[in-house]
Amino acid sequence: MAVLIYAESEKNLLKKSAFELASYGRAIADKKECDLIAVVFNLKDPSTLSEYGVNEVISFEDPTLSAFKAHEYGVHLTSTAQEMDVDLVVLSSSADAKYLAPILSVSLMAGYASNVVALPESYAPLTVNRTCYSNKAFNTTILNNEINIIGLSNNTFGAHKKSTPLNVKSGEISPSSGSFKIEKVEKVTGKVTIADADIVISGGRGLKGPENWHLIEDLADVLGAATACSKPVSDMGWRPHSEHVGQTGKPVATNLYIAVGVSGAIQHLAGINASKVKVVINNDPEAPFFKAADYGIVGDAFEVVPALIEKLKDLQNS
């Protein structure tokens, strides 16, 4: 019996979600009195994982594994899980992890529950809470299999320090095969992504046009936040599709979500509901977003946002 996490890294640095997964995995390993194993790919120094409760790292290093490939990573995670008698695999909710999980569930003959929001309710049988109906509801799911996979919703458990002695081993590389080739990766650099952000600033049709997006971007800059938008804003080409959040766009589960000029349609709210604190800035006091928000300002975005940016800048400089 053991718990295994896939600790994601980028450019030799562990992602924030890796520490959250480690903390979550540690809490379960303590309950089950078993090891917590982390698998890492092309990561020089996994030692910080020991500060979050990981006691064994299997490290795979090979040029063919430098970029994430679901199939190849899945092969190595599968062999590790099988060799180390793993009965529970925990993955994050990143785009990569959600790509990997269903493949892994077939190769491990495992049950899989995505969007899990808390520690298991019980372990025999494994019973978890997850979101469904696009965040409009939760369900309790039983995974009654010899091996199971939990996909943990980002930002639900948090990272908690717990020092553990760590043993690092290198894993054996399996050769890759097949016609699958990554041709190119285009990444926006120096920008916080919606998936990793603690704070997201979202703009809606109320901003009138793409030329006004400096308001959203400047506010995001002072707060170190990611930028997002409503569906019509991306449909009209004001902003890229990758910023569209909601039921048919990206889900958002941040600590703070600030919506500017967004009405709060049911499909928009569904996607962002999992965020902990919601602020709305809208000039229409009847906008449905006020029913879903924690804090609200009835006012003109073109006045409120610049003033807010100034105040936050002053605060940082003081």
Next chain:
Amino acid sequence: MKILVCISNVPDTTSKINFIEGDKEFDRKGIQFIINPNDEFGLTRAIWFQQKQGANVTVVSVGNASCEPTLRKCLAIGADRAFRVDLEPSDGFQVAQQLQAHCQNENYNLIIAGRESIDYNGSMVPGMLSALLGLNFVTNCVALEITENKAQASREIDGGIETISCGLPLVIGAQKGLVEEKDLIIPNMRGIMQARQKPLKVIPPTTSETRSEVIHYEKPAPRGEVKLVEANNLDQLIDLLQNEAKVI
């Protein structure tokens, strides 16, 4: 080129969600069912391949008779034929196994499923199906071109886009971006009439297993009233975010 699009029949996005039978079952009363939006993006791309590259488009759904109007709509949008696997599935793995059985007799070059459904939100079916069939797989697919026997597909990753090339057959998890909103096809009268003549075949399920079971549903706790802050009192907002909510 033979394309299969897997269709999930889901509650309309505006639906208010309720549960019955002691919160063990979804209340279908008064709910309008639609093509899962991610599946519809995939179907629309499939119809593009049909029109521009002579592809043949099949749609399939695993479900009871109540999903037939949704399959008919897919035919009205332009799919050539439809199958319904006659089983009310209990989880994504079971759906993937049923689809696997269907695909094994058909030699599809391209299999499209939505990256996730908006009801269960499992993100399971396309990935599991690809693994069960041993085929290449790209999810969160936002662009797809096919020439000869080769695919070029783009995948949305956190913070960017990755472009992949691979051989066929291929399974993709479709999402918005694969086609634009304005490309979605609203069936016209002719399409609706033609759809009535197109084949919709019901096939019996094969044996399959489930690996998960939903035992209970719950709705989020009702939230407290919004705290309103005057537009000219932003210091108060900052104070609340810093000291009450502790998020900045």
